[in-house]
Amino acid sequence: MPSSSSVPSSSSSASPVPSPSPSSRDSVVAALRAAGCVFAEDEAELILTAARTPDEAAALVARRAAGAPLELVVGWAEFRGLRIAVEPGVFVPRRRTEFLVEQALALAPGAAVVVDLCCGSGAVGAALAAGLGPVELHAADIDPVAVRCARRNVAAAGGQVHTGDLFEALPAALRGRVDILAANVPYVPSGEIGLLPAEARDHEPLTALDGGADGLDVVRRVAEEAPRWLAPGGCVLVETGRQQAPAAVDAFERGGLTTRLAVSEEGYAHVVTGVRP
Template sequence: MPPLSSSSPPSPSTRDSVVAALRAAGCVFAEEEAELILAAARTPGELAVLVDRRAGGLPLELVVGWAEFRGLRIVVEPGVFVPRRRTGFLVEQALVQVPDASVVVDLCCGSGAVGAALASALGPVELHAADLDPAAVRCARRNVGGQVHQGDLFTALPDDLRGRIDILAANVPYVPTDEVGLLPAEARDHEPRTALDGGADGLDVLRRVATEAPAWLAPGGCVLVETSERQAAAALETFAASGLAPRLAVSEELYANVVIGVRE
């Protein structure tokens, strides 16, 4: 491959060879992925390494080191949950529910993509993010302008947030334990199980969040979680049993189901 430099684009032959390698590895969007990998590589040697990693099954976002999320470039690292496009619908619903939010928490934050997107849309806010996984916390600190805490759900948060949170985004794991092995290899093999496995019916962590959320929300504040379509009814019942006013928002385009609970 000819040398790459910031002053000149790679030659067509280089681009074609990268596309061919990715296509041979089964990458459906080989042309688009090739452009991103070419832009990320600083030398021919690095380009070869990145192509090999992608061809070997490493998620594209981990190959190039970032994921696009609601117009933001979110840094991602190995061992950290990669933000999904559909989760942008959760952000959208939070902004609809509390458009003037001033205190925002991104619980089970992973890379911190949800908190970063909310802060970007809302402007100056008091932003907190938290995750149990040290790798996620390190990554979120690169993406989130607010405070990032390590710990198990609400135990990670400063106590003075009780009763003050306007938006509590909790992108909890919701895949039933027996179905984790059925996930695409990119998730199953490269993302932490704690970010995927939601227990026997997928709702274990959601129940814990629903139980504690009312004490942390401000009046009119809301908690938002993703679920699957078949879990939505049970999730709504769980929120209602915790004293929250629940509703379900669905995006058929994104295959997204977001359960919202409001403290009245």
């Protein structure tokens, strides 16, 4: 979950805008480099494409130079080929979480009912719907700002977004019917929040980052309650850290789920999956 997110790809479709002059592009690149942006040229292209006027471009560059995540500056993040709208106060989807989506699609390619719990921007739910085709999609988050943002991103899939604490937010009619329950829960130990990159620490909600003393408070709650919501053969998936993975697996097993750990070394991703027998 938390980590520096990648630069959005400039290949995503968007309304074209006039190309900026070379001099303005050079000045933006120089300002971003001075601010320590490693991918200054790519970021400049995205900022200048997002800006409608020179004044707006200057404002966006100033926000990025001040440390705001690029995705929040330009208003979107790329996730599994989708352009996901993001806004200030919303957790920015990480590219490594694409691995969670891949695992879910492999486990339940015929899923009809999908839940994106701790949905943030709704990126996971939107990506699952895109991969599965028509589904009954529900997303939920405790943060009203995230709920508002997620509604924008799951609207094309006909998704419903609910506000509340984990399963309390979901319609009771979903009990025993969910084929895929994806929960991109917070899992950073409370004592390590201060070690996160400033982009996450200063610009994303604490509720999307802080997983309690050992980072597994929310994971345990999901593992305990998920079986009541899953359909027979349905699966629940959470992302976790490398060191926490064994304890997360244990929590899933104690919940009566058939459990395994999937690891993407390339993507630095650890996903615990549990299937209801």
